[in-house]
Amino acid sequence: MQSQQQSTVGPPTGPSVAPPTGTDNLFAGYQAEAGRFDELTSPDGRRRPGWDKFSQLLNTMGASEFTRRWEHSQHLIYENGVSYSAYGDPEDNARPWDLDALPMLIDEAEWKHVSAGIAQRAEVLQLTLGDLLGPQRLIKDGVLPAELLFGHPGFRLPFHSQTPPGGSYLPFYAADLGRSPDGRWWVLADRTEAPSGIGFALENRVVISRMLPDVFRSMNVQRLAPFFIQFKEKVRELSPHGEENPRIAIYTRGPKHENYFEDAYLARYLGYTLVEGDDLAIRENRVWLKTLDGLLPIHVLVRRPNSEACDPLEFSDESTLGVAGLLNSSRDGEVSVINPLGSGLVESPAFMAFLPRLCRFFLNQDPILPGVATWWCGEAPSLDRVLSNPQQLVVSQAYRSRGTGYDADKQLNSVLPSELADRIRSHPTRFVAQERLKLSTVPTWDQGTAGTAHMVLRSFAVATGDSYSVLPGGLARTSDASSPPPLAIPASKGSKDAWVLSSQPVDHVTLLSTKEEAIEIRRTATELPSRVADNIFWLGRQIERADASARQLRTFVLRLTSEMAVGPTAVPTGLLRALASQGQIEPDFALEDIRHHMPQLEEALPDLVFDREQVGSIRSVLNNMFRTASLVRDRLSTDSWRVLVRIDQTFCVPKDGPLDLTDLLSMLNRLVVQLAAIEGMCLESMTRSHVFRFLELGRRLERALQTVGLLQSCLIDSPPPSSEVLDALLEIADSVMTYRSRYRANLQLSAVVDLLLTDESNPRSIAYQLLTVEKVSKQLPGEDYPAGYLPHERLILSMVHAVRMVDVMGTCEAYSVGEQQRLAELLETLDQDLQNLSRELSLRYLVHAGPARRMSSTAEKRVS
Template sequence: MTVDVKDPPRPAPLPPPPAPGFAAGYVPRTANADEMVEADGSLRPHWRMFVSMLDDMGRAEVTRRWEQARRIIRENGITHNVYGDPNGLDRPWNLDLIPLLMPADQWRTVGQGLTQRARLLDRLLADLYGPAESIALGLLPPELVYANTGYLRPCHGIRPPKDRWLHLYAADIIRASNGQFMVLSDRTQVPSGAGYTLENRIVLSRTLPTAFRQCNVQRLAAFFMTLRQTLVNLAPANRENPRVVLLTPGPYNETYFEHAYLARYLGYTLVQGNDLTVRDGKVFLKTLSGLQRVDVIFRRVDDDYCDPLELFGGSFLGVPGLIEAVREGTVAVANALGSGVLQAPAILSFLPQLCRHFLGEELLMPSVQTWWCGDPNSLSYVLDNLSRLVVKPAYPTRGSDPEFGTEMTRDRLAQLASRIRAHPDRYVAQEQIETHNAPVLLSDQGSGPHVQSRRFVVRSYLVADGNGYDVMPGGLTRVTGSTDTLIVSLQQGGGSKDTWILSDGPVGDLTLLASASQPVELSRGGGDLPSRVADDLYWLGRYVQRAESYVRLTRAIFGRLTDPSVIESPTTIEALVHALLGRSKLGVGGKPDPSSNRRRQGAPTDRELVGEVFNAADRAGLRATIRHVHALARVLRDRISADAWRILQTIERDVADFNVNVDDDQVPTVLELLNKLMSGFLAFGGVAAESMTRGQSWRFLDMGARLERAGAIARLVNLMLVEADPAEESSLLDAVLEVADCSLTYRRRYLTQLEMPAVVDLLLADETNPRAVAFQVAAIEEHLRALPHAAAHPRQNPDLQAAMRLRGLIGLADIQSACDLNASTRPGLEKLLKDATEQLGAIADAVSQNYFSHATVSRRLIGPGEDRVG
């Protein structure tokens, strides 16, 4: 989202306006070209109430509200990604506390111009992919179509449902210094930002609720209700209850948060390209119970990436065969494939004559003056005036910034002119417009909040409704990152504003409710779960449980480092450290070197251990595991609750912010963090257990956690007890019970006596103990029996068979004999644990093969040092 607007050299600033409070001292960048103040410095009428309410709050309260807004943004995980920036993933959304205010009468004028423009562009798309009158009559040069990479030849001759090409349209608009609104660019392919607009509104209406109500701000819900109904009406079949999906490029797209948010808000399934498949000319969603027909695709994937068979062959984001299905009329795509051709800036200069031809009307809202250099007269003008124009590619080009003639030296201007002469059809030039500016709330250290004038651009949205278009009563306003920045771009440090269209009277409440035209059949199912989503939920459960097990083990180690009795039993700490690092032996003969006894003062051992635990490069470490958790949570934004997301966000932030340079006497700081992380894991488990319906999503999340917990307990017992020295047995058993969170259960059952068979039985074979391996296996078996494949063929499923074998293996095991000591080891216990681990691996393999059809590599019960595959 990059906008190139630059003002010419501005005159001397006006004196501070006489307005009180926050407006006092406000200096517009350009005289008589500011949204908040008049030329004489007084407040514009529609700003007076809002500014007055800010003044009544006072600076301290405004600062508190501002922090509250930032906290809401952080807790809700409102983010955007910056391409090419290693720190660009999940960058917090930048929302200004001061909205852009606009009277209803002004917005009606804007709406009329944009509605006409949307109708024109829709007609033009139908013409370009049909009879091409505009080209035949010389209204549009053929080079701007056929040399345009946005023109999709495979889509020629396709007629979309209801002959409507443009379902969601957006325009970037500015206001010139004379007050006239102008279109800077058209967004016809996959207009982004509508979800951020809605999120901006939610945050600001919660932060400034009284001002929002008293200013009579028009609501946005009706716009999204129309959008949802428009998409439903596109369905070529199954019209009563069509399946609509939102197609996203994936979590690394710059606006992925918006995709997940809109999918949740509109009630659609969020899918990626590999979630869909084309069979017999129809599009299907791959789910656990089979293929489910898709009727409408609301896409956020660019045109040329949508079908690797007929478009860009290197795309992994699209659906092979999608154009075939569109051609057959079995699926509707919004916006229609090929609509990106009209985003070419060069087309702007031809819109007035196209409007007269197709609509018989004059263009109501002009574009910024644009010259296409492929026209000889325009080329001559551009070369003569290059030093005061803005030059950009004639066709949409990714990653290409505009070039400002006013900023160039004589040599650079000459080089640019040479490039234009060599390929004039590839360039356009636009006039630099002196634009209106808007107030932005800033905070300098020590000075508190103050207001500064910044350039801004509004992205306005329209949705098809019947034969016309409805205009969103608002939009995504973007502001520059500084007063001297020439480009309005979120990617380059800019910010956003909520856009308040002020109604002439009171505004009624409206929410996004389901259409009441037809009653919805009652259902207690959650819909069929896409196999990729099931895979992600399964691995989220595993990684969360893996991180929890890691923290429990680490906490037991550091807890003992602060215990004065540790010096008497160094074996226990060494055993715990070896278990943490994944080693299979306690040491030579099972006994540690006496010289390795820990000293809590002056020795670097504790500091080294902290470094091991929080080593970012360790694939088996805590940081790497939490990164996996965070990555999966991002992908599942539309599947997990806001509370669950906030919990996982807090966990990730706490680990990322922790300073690894901890001195020996700061071990309690590590313990404090570990306790906080443990509270987070328990909170996430509680949300999953108490808030998720017992459908397929919950089953795969819980099954992943159960598999991981069973494996962790089995490894813990193997590493700590198989070769336990009888002299140290009591201390080791106590540590194992603590790590497994079974100390209280054991004490109630056996009082103070610690016996090896009793501990092993509690941790392995007790199906009433939620921490035991047997408990996990019983729960896994229950999940597997409830899944679609098991219900169809219960005796043919290797995952269910492996679970049943493992349950019998543990249930029939002679724990007493397995714990018998033979020399320095317990071979019976070692074999039992080895067999159990193999069966857990068999379950994991079979689950992967049966349900995650997109995975290319089967996986055993992988250890902490291995990554997820597929």
């Protein structure tokens, strides 16, 4: 029985071409690569359909205007913080999303043929999954070798005999496509586990359509929204018990994984809840979302982790992504998982060798789209062919799970032919060989000129009725044309928006529902997982910590520069102690006897500020702030996220030379304003939900702690404060104008302490923070409260009472004659109680259970 060879079924050799008209400055000097199909031009230099009109529209716009718009679009990507670890990235590090200014154009008639082929392939793979996870007729009838299935590491006993809702084994599918030199589209790989990239395709469309709105409309580009409407409808249909308004969640692998931006982006766009494994629990075989208000049922999970990472009870106990019992809940029809666990079985390259057989077996048809010629070495004729001509083929692992195998395949093709042949002979079922495909080239925009790149297009399909609907276009990924790829699918370096051009004007379609369905009017949303509340709480604390650090450092730098310059030796010791207590400078700088032996602080300061490894430096605080924000980016407004991204990417050492104190002061001023913008958005734009409450609790608690610490550093175990110290305290606490409006320039310790400690009308005072915490804490969720006060409530009441009972005048008079004990004890008590309050809030609302552990040994079992 022979493995698949290249199918000859397909459309004519590429679309027809049209001659260029008018001026063509955009593609002046463009050079197509010989021996490959070029998306822009035919071998005789004539434009392919759509490109002539496109180039005319851009030339009418002019190069300078096009460049200006592109720079603005890149800034939008930059502000949105779009990042990704591209397929095959050996470092697996997230990097800024690289989008090309020029879209890829596809003719409508050509795409109709491609769509039919994608839909056919998805249907065949769904039927294959249903059979292999069920009756296994393919094995019994000899269509597939038994070794192909039972030797597959992804074929596991727990996946067998599933009956997903609606019998949909593959509701969502993607395929990687490439063109052969004659212009035919080939399938390079199937994506059935948890296809990724559709969110990036949507982001590409948003950016490019905003950049070229007139061109976009004039070209009659088919819209993406109808596909997402069909996707949402299919997901809703798959709710296991037919709920009218099911609760749907995107089950993400978390912010450490390459597709987290896409997960958060899709959750916001589709209106789904973004969850991680720790947010979910299994009770009575149903899936529940753990929220502050209790457990809420989840009906549908759009999953992102690989199947084996989803349930530590059944599979690997090394993964922290899974939910113990998820597979059993899915198997019993209590939750619908998209795609069902085990669907990645047919994603392995080995199955590509058998697609023509499978297509004829199930549909009695030949494939509409050919697949890249593939030979599975587990069959003797295919093995002989591969061993007789290994240098003309690309050898890879026959079984590969999503997101793995690139490095291994690359290494495999770099060994000597004799060694490769020995490896194949020793374990032939583990290898496949594929024909080397010369991918087509597309025009790219680089520094004002048009260059070339190789292209792979990922197309997406969703089950609808008895067939599949295909997204018009998809995610076009580009790779460097200067070096030939070692594998069938090269590592992508950039992406393009893919435009399918219609012959008629395209209707505007929106994702917003037009159904007049009854809904219950609400004032709050209860779906806040404890994990999210924890991260929101700490985000609030880190925002305030960054603000306090920036204000203290700015005040210090001001006293070293401009008209207020007094030199580092004249800077009040209390201010140095405050910086040292935060970790912004070495503690020795705050000690009189040692300071003179230290390096000049003015020279050392810039390095200390931007040291990412130094705990307490502003840069490390900002790192923590941005990292925490990325964990909850689906809960933040677009504007808030953009400000956070701008802070993270601009508060760094400039590349154009050394940084002096004047530059540092300007950066600190900008940072304070940006942090104030975030705080303003929180106050003015966030509904008073649990998200706002925990953010506010974190902010207020941290602001109180920072003010307590500032007063301790400047007033305790120090001589009576000079006017310079009092002025610095007011400046750091942003209370200078309030003080001057009350007392003019008469700086007195009692008035400063009153304003920063006990004045309940001052938003910067400790008293104000405590009252706000008291107010917000009363709105936190709770069931049946016990008699009396809870521990955190007692702490709050105790601190409010202690501050209100302070005799400011008496305490400051005692301080002025050297009796600092009363003030020191008060501040020490507040410091301890505030830290205890943070701990009590965490214990009551924010503590999570540890990761689940596997209790069975089914991870090693195979169906026999």
